[in-house]
Amino acid sequence: MVVSKESQSFLDDVTVYLYSSGKKEEEIKEIVEELNDHLHEAEKNGKRVDDIIGMTPKEYMEQLANEMPFDLKGWLKYLPMIFIGVLAYAVMGDAIEGKVKYSLIECIGYPCILLFFLFSISMLLKYVSSHKVSRWKERVLFSGVAFIIPTALYVLLQFLNQSYSTTIMIHLRESGNIVAIVLSALAFIGIAIWSRTWDAIILPAIILLPDVLLKQTGMAVSMKGMVSLMLSACGIGLYAFITMKRSKVKDMD
Amino acid sequence: MSTSQILKGILEGCLLAVISKGETYGYEMIEKLYAYGFTMVSEGSIYPLLIRMRKEGLVITSEKALPSGGPKRKYYSLTEKGRERLEEFQARWDEVASSVNRLLKEEGR
Numbered sequence: 001m002v003v004s005k006e007s008q009s010f011l012d013d014v015t016v017y018l019y020s021s022g023k024k025e026e027e028i029k030e031i032v033e034e035l036n037d038h039l040h041e042a043e044k045n046g047k048r049v050d051d052i053i054g055m056t057p058k059e060y061m062e063q064l065a066n067e068m069p070f071d072l073k074g075w076l077k078y079l080p081m082i083f084i085g086v087l088a089y090a091v092m093g094d095a096i097e098g099k100v101k102y103s104l105i106e107c108i109g110y111p112c113i114l115l116f117f118l119f120s121i122s123m124l125l126k127y128v129s130s131h132k133v134s135r136w137k138e139r140v141l142f143s144g145v146a147f148i149i150p151t152a153l154y155v156l157l158q159f160l161n162q163s164y165s166t167t168i169m170i171h172l173r174e175s176g177n178i179v180a181i182v183l184s185a186l187a188f189i190g191i192a193i194w195s196r197t198w199d200a201i202i203l204p205a206i207i208l209l210p211d212v213l214l215k216q217t218g219m220a221v222s223m224k225g226m227v228s229l230m231l232s233a234c235g236i237g238l239y240a241f242i243t244m245k246r247s248k249v250k251d252m253d
Numbered sequence: 254m255s256t257s258q259i260l261k262g263i264l265e266g267c268l269l270a271v272i273s274k275g276e277t278y279g280y281e282m283i284e285k286l287y288a289y290g291f292t293m294v295s296e297g298s299i300y301p302l303l304i305r306m307r308k309e310g311l312v313i314t315s316e317k318a319l320p321s322g323g324p325k326r327k328y329y330s331l332t333e334k335g336r337e338r339l340e341e342f343q344a345r346w347d348e349v350a351s352s353v354n355r356l357l358k359e360e361g362r
Binding site: 031033035042052055063068 | 279295
């Protein structure tokens with residue numbers, strides 16, 4: 001059912017807010033459909049979305065969220081998948097370079113950074129969907145939370161690691177590196193099957209494969225780094241383009 | 254209890270009453286409430302309440318296709334528990350309303 005642009009953006013915000021509050025997918029779809037139906041009828045009678053919710057969007061979304069249970073089961077399913085995926089990606093990158101060597105600080109620090117990252121992203125999505133935020137401010141907030149804060153934490157961790165060198169927890173030799181690569185690849189395949197998308201295989205492949213291929217050539221190290229970065233960037237651009245085209249075709253069906 | 258909480262309790266009772274008159278959906282409930290003069294409630298505020306009422310087992314929902322085709326619409330009807338809650342509300346409301354009326358009328362004299 002088609003509603004005005006204003007109403008549609010409100011419905012989109014409700015969806016993002018409830019998702020980032022950890023609510024169940026079916027329940028979110030149900031209430032958004034119901035609100036869509038209501039807004040459609042109300043607009044036929046000349047009412048506007050602000051009159052209908054009758055309070056600030058934030059208050060309204062909070063009221064809805066309060067009545068819906070937290071989807072603990074769903075999150076217990078997703079969270080380990082995200083962790084395994086990121087872990088496999090990080091380990092594979094290091095294993096290709098042949099330098100899997102993690103200290104105690106790193107073993108604890110990286111998962112903490114990841115958890116903090118996921119938490120801050122969900123808080124940010126909740127904030128942006130329930131407040132009127134300008135495009136410009138939204139971009140600053142997203143680049144801050146998604147990029148600057150994790151990078152700063154990463155640098156801090158490296159610094160801690162160097163100044164308090166703790167005992168090395170994990171250090172793999174040549175055969176160990178190969179095992180790590182195979183296990184990571186299996187993890188990507190597993191996640192791809194579980195989530196029924198190719199992304200879990202294609203994205204790490206685009207980023208990691210150029211490194212592997214260039215390793216075989218006799219190129220200078222600095223040159224290798226540049227070429228590999230360029231290949232990866234082109235690959236991601238191309239993949240994003242293909243995915244976008246595909247979803248457009250699907251929408252038209 | 255704050256004003257909004259009192260209003261919420263009353264609104265719940267009134268929604269039960271509206272639904273008890275026959276299967277209905279969100280927008281129609283609001284139209285009926287407004288027809289009785291309930292303009293102090295915002296339209297959107299019934300939905301968080303309806304979610305809770307369903308969770309408490311006072312109402313059940315069913316999806317029905319619109320006669321005009323297109324997506325399905327969610328209809329609400331009362332359960333046995335909902336009917337009991339409505340009777341409770343009615344009894345309590347009569348009590349409150351008659352004592353408030355008595356008091357106000359006496360003061361007016």
